[in-house]
Amino acid sequence: MTETAPPRSPNFPQRSEVHERIVGPNFTLAKLGKIEELTRYGIRHPLVGATIPGKVFLNEVLDLTAMEISFGLLAPHRSIPFYHKHKQNEEVYLFLSGVGEYQIDGEIIPISEGTAVRVAPDGVRTARNTGDEPMFYIVIQAKQGSLEQWTGTDGVPVPGAVTWE
Ligand code: ZN
Numbered sequence: 001m002t003e004t005a006p007p008r009s010p011n012f013p014q015r016s017e018v019h020e021r022i023v024g025p026n027f028t029l030a031k032l033g034k035i036e037e038l039t040r041y042g043i044r045h046p047l048v049g050a051t052i053p054g055k056v057f058l059n060e061v062l063d064l065t066a067m068e069i070s071f072g073l074l075a076p077h078r079s080i081p082f083y084h085k086h087k088q089n090e091e092v093y094l095f096l097s098g099v100g101e102y103q104i105d106g107e108i109i110p111i112s113e114g115t116a117v118r119v120a121p122d123g124v125r126t127a128r129n130t131g132d133e134p135m136f137y138i139v140i141q142a143k144q145g146s147l148e149q150w151t152g153t154d155g156v157p158v159p160g161a162v163t164w165e
Contacts, residue, residue: 010044015060028062035136038073048082054134067142074098074135079128086121089141093117093127098135102127120144 041056054073129135
């Protein structure tokens with residue numbers, strides 16, 4: 001049986017243009033550079049027909065297989081320029097700097113550094129930066145209901161003292 005990989009996000013620049021990328025047998029590491037320089041990345045969204053600077057999906061960069069993660073940097077006084085929802089993935093937005101508003105099914109809620117929002121697939125969502133500083137955020141999405149183990153049961157201690165030599 002052949003496995004069909006899902007289509008990758010239309011990042012620019014491409015994976016090979018990420019600052020640094022190290023691939024080992026059990027890891028993929030990528031250095032995308034300084035957060036304030038994230039605008040060197042972006043996506044050309046095929047469905048929206050818009051170019052979104054400061055947004056970079058990590059699926060291809062990190063060879064992700066179970067979740068989608070993206071960095072986003074929203075310029076001062078700018079909105080994500082469209083509404084969207086999902087077919088099967090729930091989404092978590094983690095706002096790490098700035099102030100703004102989150103809009104979900106027409107409800108508008110203030111957000112700021114340290115705000116986390118979980119949205120079910122059907123929620124119609126967008127966000128905007130209402131402040132004078134860039135708003136940095138991370139979006140994680142994974143199939144709703146697919147999580148079978150939590151940290152407390154999935155994490156397994158490995159014996160031995162930690163050394164760094
Ligand atoms: Zn989404």
